[in-house]
Amino acid sequence: MGTQIQQAREGSITEEMKIISKVEGVEPEKIRDRVAKGKVVIFKNINRDNISRYTAIGEGLTTKVNVNIGASTDHYILEEEMKKVEIANTFGADTIMDLTDGGNIDLMRREVLKKAIMPVGTVPIYQVYYEMVAKRKYVIDFTEDDFFNVIERHFKDGVDFVTVHTGITLELAKRIGKVKRLAGVVSRGGTILAAWEIYNEKENPLYSNFDYLLEIAREYDVVLSLGDALRPGGTGDAHDELQVGELMINARLAKKSLEQGVQVMIEGPGHMPLDQIDMDVKLEKELTGGIPYYVLGILPTDIAAGYDHIAGAIGGAVASASGADMLCYLTPAEHLSLPNPDQVKEGLIAFKIAAHIGDMVKLGNKIREEDNKMSIARGSLDWKSMFSYTFDKDRAKEIYRQYKGFEAGSCTMCGDLCVYLVLPRALRAKERNVKKT
Structure with a gap:
């Protein structure tokens, strides 16, 4: 069967390359060509059969x-x-x-x-x-x-x-x-x-x-x-x-x-x-x-x-x-x-x-999109989404709740002075006043 490099040089796209392609969002042909040149390595001993996180x-x-x-x-x-x-x-x-x-x-x-x-x-x-x-x-x-x-x-x-x-x-x-x-x-x-x-x-x-x-x-x-x-x-x-x-x-x-x-x-x-x-x-x-x-x-x-x-x-x-x-x-x-x-x-x-x-x-942008999702969630005080985007959801949730017993509204750093509460309130009040006049 040969090593990943040998198979890549023969033009084959191995099962491991297909998995890596999906994980990375990179075309399998590019993975194959980079493996063939030694610019990408895939970790997989032929005797391992219990890997579920391919790297x-x-x-x-x-x-x-x-x-x-x-x-x-x-x-x-x-x-x-x-x-x-x-x-x-x-x-x-x-x-x-x-x-x-x-x-x-x-x-x-x-x-x-x-x-x-x-x-x-x-x-x-x-x-x-x-x-x-x-x-x-x-x-x-x-x-x-x-x-x-x-x-x-x-x-x-x-x-x-x-x-x-x-x-x-x-x-x-x-x-x-x-x-x-x-x-x-x-x-x-x-x-x-x-x-x-x-x-x-x-x-x-x-x-x-x-x-x-x-x-x-x-x-x-x-x-x-x-x-x-x-x-x-x-x-x-x-x-x-x-x-x-x-x-x-x-x-x-x-x-x-x-x-x-x-x-x-x-x-x-x-x-x-x-x-x-x-x-x-x-x-x-x-x-x-x-x-x-x-x-x-x-x-x-x-x-x-x-x-x-x-x-x-x-x-x-x-x-x-x-x-x-x-x-x-x-x-x-x-x-x-x-x-x-x-x-x-x-x-x-x-x-x-x-x-x-x-x-x-x-x-670049492929990775920054993850941060953009967090920014949007923060702007709307969507705590469920914010926790899901962190590296340690349980720790983030624990810190958020150290002075607060529920997950809604602002955090306890700013409380009622939260930037995502103050400005929207002012804009809504302004809009109501305009409608009255």
Whole structure:
């Protein structure tokens, strides 16, 4: 049958393309042609049969939001992570990533795949590391076979996309200690691979065996997300030689993926001042020829701990407007803790708002029509419609009713001085007076 790319290049419009066409309001032929060129990717492992929220990212499509969940070595409660999946299902996450790095990782991933209604991604290097720890070994002891066996296990289970840190070569890993960085290397996967490469004096197995990675990804039609192992972890490190060097390597590898019929996207860029975000997105698009860009955050300040979901949403809105294709959310717990379910909800809604704001610029009138409907509803004090247009209807309704027991008339901010009451009353009074005379 072939991958989505292979079928598109043969002129076929797959069932997934037809679904995406309806969801996005874009002609199926355009979806097919963009998939064929690698400018759109569709997340769908051939082994997944329970997706009901189909997701594609790329040129001409709405900006998507990814939710990270997953237990850690310090806190592993399966039921709590399932609650997070339920929140992601309910509040419109477009993809979900299971970042579990401790405990029964296989069980967690398989349960997430069962419960999630959208595409699921993972970062296999986390499991490679944990399995070494469980065997009383250190990260430097895993073999290339260990790594690829875990990757294929994820593929067989039905994972739709994976983060693979292909661009952190041995040469770049050796440069880490020579490049002055404020925050160092903040990617867990990047740190693991850098340690392995430097200790063993061997090339990154994802880079040296990239053809084999493409072979197994093509077999399951898994989207490769070329990870940003050397992303800046502080705004002062943005666009240094490590970040840009890795991006250039990943751009070359992404083009090779397309040549081999494998769907691919690129990750970036972490922490970055607001005035550099537009340039960063355009740089990725220029280097890759339009391959989808999956951005983490972006965090335009380093001092918003406890509110990083707000800071990240600001950066995410700018990235979306500039052409980024998917935002990885942040929660209020970023840099502080594993997020709880309520914090997952806060982060998801903040980034759904950011994506929408960006799409108002990127896609224009098609998206702005939603805001126009809200404006009309507000002008007529149509609360039922207003609540239906919000990202969290129950929260909006709860706030509206915190000082008022019914849903009609004005809100309690202005009460009888509501602008939508005062002027109409005056006009009606004027009209009555005119009729009397």
